Amino acid sequence: MNIGKYEFSDELYYDKNHGWALVEGNTVTQGVSEFAQKISKEIVYVEVPRVGRTVEQGKTFMSMESGKWVGRIAAMVSGKIVEANEELEWDVAPINEDPFGEGWLAKIEASDLGELDNLFQASDAEFQAFIESEIEKYKDILEEA
Amino acid sequence: MITAHPLFVLFFIAGAIAFFIGIALRFSLYWRARPDWRAFIKGVASNLFSVKIWPLIQVVVLDAFLQRKLFRQDKLRWLMKVLIMVGYPSIIITGHLKVEVMPQFEGFSHLLKFFYAPFVDSYFFRDVATPSLGVRDALFGFLFDLFGAMILTAEFIAIYRRFVARANPFRSSMGDIVAVNLLGGWFILRFICEATAILTYSLPASVARYWFVSFALSKIIAPLGLPWSSLNYPLWSLAGLFLGTLVGSIPYNDKLWHILTIPFVMFINLMPQEAFQPGIKEAPLPLSLKDLIALDSCVKCGSCVEVCPVYAQSKELESTAGGLYKDFRSFVRKTYGLPGMLFHSNRTAEKMPKGLSDNAYLCTLCSRCREVCPSLINTRDLRVSTREFMVETGCSPQWVGRLGDSVTTSYNISGDNNEDRLIWSENLERIPEGVKGKEKAEVVFFVGCVPSFYPQVYRVPQSMVRIMEWAEVDFATLGGKEWCCGFPLIVAGVGKSVQELASHNVGAVRKMGAKRLVTACPSCFHTWKVDYPRIIGEPLGFEVRHSTELLADLISDGKVRLGQFPHLVTYHDPCDLGRSSGIYDPPRRIIQAIPGVTLIEMAQNRENALCCGGGGDLEMVDSDLVSAIAARKIQMALDTGAEIIVTACPQCKRTLMSAARQEKARMRVLDIVELVARIMEE
Numbered sequence: 162m163n164i165g166k167y168e169f170s171d172e173l174y175y176d177k178n179h180g181w182a183l184v185e186g187n188t189v190t191q192g193v194s195e196f197a198q199k200i201s202k203e204i205v206y207v208e209v210p211r212v213g214r215t216v217e218q219g220k221t222f223m224s225m226e227s228g229k230w231v232g233r234i235a236a237m238v239s240g241k242i243v244e245a246n247e248e249l250e251w252d253v254a255p256i257n258e259d260p261f262g263e264g265w266l267a268k269i270e271a272s273d274l275g276e277l278d279n280l281f282q283a284s285d286a287e288f289q290a291f292i293e294s295e296i297e298k299y300k301d302i303l304e305e306a
Numbered sequence: 307m308i309t310a311h312p313l314f315v316l317f318f319i320a321g322a323i324a325f326f327i328g329i330a331l332r333f334s335l336y337w338r339a340r341p342d343w344r345a346f347i348k349g350v351a352s353n354l355f356s357v358k359i360w361p362l363i364q365v366v367v368l369d370a371f372l373q374r375k376l377f378r379q380d381k382l383r384w385l386m387k388v389l390i391m392v393g394y395p396s397i398i399i400t401g402h403l404k405v406e407v408m409p410q411f412e413g414f415s416h417l418l419k420f421f422y423a424p425f426v427d428s429y430f431f432r433d434v435a436t437p438s439l440g441v442r443d444a445l446f447g448f449l450f451d452l453f454g455a456m457i458l459t460a461e462f463i464a465i466y467r468r469f470v471a472r473a474n475p476f477r478s479s480m481g482d483i484v485a486v487n488l489l490g491g492w493f494i495l496r497f498i499c500e501a502t503a504i505l506t507y508s509l510p511a512s513v514a515r516y517w518f519v520s521f522a523l524s525k526i527i528a529p530l531g532l533p534w535s536s537l538n539y540p541l542w543s544l545a546g547l548f549l550g551t552l553v554g555s556i557p558y559n560d561k562l563w564h565i566l567t568i569p570f571v572m573f574i575n576l577m578p579q580e581a582f583q584p585g586i587k588e589a590p591l592p593l594s595l596k597d598l599i600a601l602d603s604c605v606k607c608g609s610c611v612e613v614c615p616v617y618a619q620s621k622e623l624e625s626t627a628g629g630l631y632k633d634f635r636s637f638v639r640k641t642y643g644l645p646g647m648l649f650h651s652n653r654t655a656e657k658m659p660k661g662l663s664d665n666a667y668l669c670t671l672c673s674r675c676r677e678v679c680p681s682l683i684n685t686r687d688l689r690v691s692t693r694e695f696m697v698e699t700g701c702s703p704q705w706v707g708r709l710g711d712s713v714t715t716s717y718n719i720s721g722d723n724n725e726d727r728l729i730w731s732e733n734l735e736r737i738p739e740g741v742k743g744k745e746k747a748e749v750v751f752f753v754g755c756v757p758s759f760y761p762q763v764y765r766v767p768q769s770m771v772r773i774m775e776w777a778e779v780d781f782a783t784l785g786g787k788e789w790c791c792g793f794p795l796i797v798a799g800v801g802k803s804v805q806e807l808a809s810h811n812v813g814a815v816r817k818m819g820a821k822r823l824v825t826a827c828p829s830c831f832h833t834w835k836v837d838y839p840r841i842i843g844e845p846l847g848f849e850v851r852h853s854t855e856l857l858a859d860l861i862s863d864g865k866v867r868l869g870q871f872p873h874l875v876t877y878h879d880p881c882d883l884g885r886s887s888g889i890y891d892p893p894r895r896i897i898q899a900i901p902g903v904t905l906i907e908m909a910q911n912r913e914n915a916l917c918c919g920g921g922g923d924l925e926m927v928d929s930d931l932v933s934a935i936a937a938r939k940i941q942m943a944l945d946t947g948a949e950i951i952v953t954a955c956p957q958c959k960r961t962l963m964s965a966a967r968q969e970k971a972r973m974r975v976l977d978i979v980e981l982v983a984r985i986m987e988e
Binding site: 214 | 722726729732733735759760761762764929963
């Protein structure tokens with residue numbers, strides 16, 4: 162579904178840090194939303210997290226840079242990183258051009274899928290209200306884009 | 307016997323009176339920035355009665371008289387300057403020596419002899435009695451014309467450069483034209499006067515030939531058959547009028563005034579900053595005496611324009627050192643000088659010309675202009691002082707205030723929670739002991755905000771701690787207790803806010819019992835080494851080193867051994883490490899110690915290195931301009947044929963990486979610490 166002009170797939174989970182998560186069995190693939198990419202303008206660098214690293218829901222586990230802005234990406238579930246999109250270290254184009262697809266960041270083997278209850282889906286009224294307030298907050302940047 | 311003072315001497319005296327009135331006007335502005343006299347005298351003494359006297363002598367000889375900076379830039383301009391710098395003082399000294407030995411001036415006071423000295427030959431030619439001269443008089447004659455010829459040659463070069471070749475990017479002002487013509491015009495007239503005198507008194511060739519220029523000129527004009535004896539006195543009077551106008555104009559003409567300020571600039575460059583702290587509590591002028599003298603020494607010669615990386619992209623003269631100082635000086639004089647004092651025009655913010663404040667921030671502080679400034683102005687310090695002025699008067703851009711608030715509350719430049727300062731280490735497979743939790747160590751590794759919080763350069767501290775652990779260096783980081791060093795605030799003109807940061811950081815390092823502080827960031831390095839002792843008012847009590855200095859020692863001591871790296875690399879000199887801190891060799895020693903590597907220098911390197919564009923807070927002002935400057939640097943690196951640019955600055959690395967990506971350049975950018983960690987044999 163769309164919130165404003167921005168696509169938010171119904172099958173994904175979201176958080177208020179503009180991350181998205183795709184749950185496939187016990188593996189959660191994480192990325193940043195199209196909306197996030199638009200407000201950060203062009204992302205120029207992504208820190209690829211180390212495979213094997215343990216992460217905690219809500220805690221920063223990687224960073225990215227966009228011009229002089231630095232963004233922190235929080236893990237959407239707790240668990241262990243089993244795969245990282247290492248291509249992004251050499252070429253960040255996928256995260257700018259296909260944030261929901263080729264621009265995925267990391268795959269986490271979740272230790273507790275119950276934590277998904279702490280996340281949102283596109284149809285959640287609270288999430289829609291949040292995105293609409295973010296659209297208003299960043300309207301100058303979004304208009305430039 | 308001289309019974310009445312001639313007109314030419316009276317004109318000179320009138321000029322001298324105008325000179326002193328002008329001095330008083332100039333000093334009325336300097337007085338408003340008067341320093342604490344005790345600190346000032348201490349600073350003067352520290353220059354004269356210490357080892358600093360030797361670099362001062364070197365600067366006087368090599369830079370003031372022999373103009374070595376100009377020699378590297380433009381040989382014709384160098385010749386012009388050397389001829390003036392040697393010719394003018396020499397002819398003045400020669401004149402004063404001669405007036406002392408001539409019987410016509412016996413009984414004159416020294417003051418009166420001073421005013422007759424430029425015209426001695428009018429009396430010598432009148433009274434010379436014998437058809438041959440003694441060695442002394444012949445030598446005087448020859449030297450007068452030699453030095454005069456040097457000055458005239460310089461004058462012709464100046465006219466050619468300014469009006470024919472148009473070598474100066476700055477337009478000539480009326481003041482410039484007047485100065486050039488007065489300086490040379492007085493000597494043209496003097497030669498004409500001497501030639502006329504030779505003809506008036508029918509001097510034999512055996513006497514006149516020593517004044518070789520005037521003698522030749524007399525031969526040329528003789529056939530005109532003019533009434534030389536009637537013309538002699540009026541011509542000398544005209545010459546006196548020119549000289550009086552020249553001298554009287556000095557304080558009112560920026561180009562002439564700088565002749566007097568340059569010796570002081572040389573001296574004050576070596577004095578400590580504390581010598582210029584304000585002498586009155588509420589200083590009416592937010593600039594120091596040092597700043598005013600430096601401002602007055604700029605003559606818009608254009609040397610800075612040729613090397614300015616910002617100008618190379620923007621083509622805006624107003625943001626170059628010379629362009630900024632011209633506008634800023636004019637504004638300061640009007641607002642704080644006598645007109646300001648008389649008409650109470652101290653409403654700075656309202657009167658600030660449009661764009662002046664913005665232009666003050668359009669600079670990377672790379673200091674290339676300082677390297678080439680023939681007036682020896684410390685352009686970097688003066689640019690920072692200009693920014694401080696903008697802050698003090700409420701005229702700085704809004705982002706400066708936001709930066710100051712952000713850094714002094716969050717203690718870093720990214721606005722992150724400062725307790726997260728070790729975020730760069732979280733991706734390490736194993737975190738070396740020393741990264742966190744250690745309370746005592748011999749070496750404190752000061753990470754710096756950029757490597758701590760900007761992921762493009764996380765590998766720099768990651769590599770540094772790996773190397774130090776491998777080499778068994780007893781190190782620790784300050785973790786969340788590390789606060790921003792304050793460099794971004796200092797260069798933004800908010801240096802006064804750095805006191806708390808400096809005190810905290812120094813206290814934290816002292817608490818560790820460290821003997822040494824090492825940092826991989828040249829800006830942090832410079833701040834710790836140069837600014838912190840001044841800010842806290844005492845020596846730090848520990849050594850400050852850049853990572854390249856430590857690594858070079860570890861490699862030469864055999865504690866770090868390097869594996870093969872058969873690649874072509876080039877090295878980018880970071881401005882804050884090279885020009886600002888004088889460190890050029892340690893990084894090169896490291897690279898050259900790597901087996902298999904070939905180092906190719908860029909066309910402009912070391913003191914001439916082109917800035918990457920990432921410094922001086924320019925990123926906050928105009929990120930597109932930063933990208934353009936960096937793109938030029940990348941091209942310079944590509945021209946070497948190298949596969950890799952190595953640098954020794956995390957901010958340079960970030961900037962160059964972004965540029966390489968944007969330009970789609972097939973070139974990797976590595977910090978030297980990363981390179982060493984990558985190839986060291988473990």
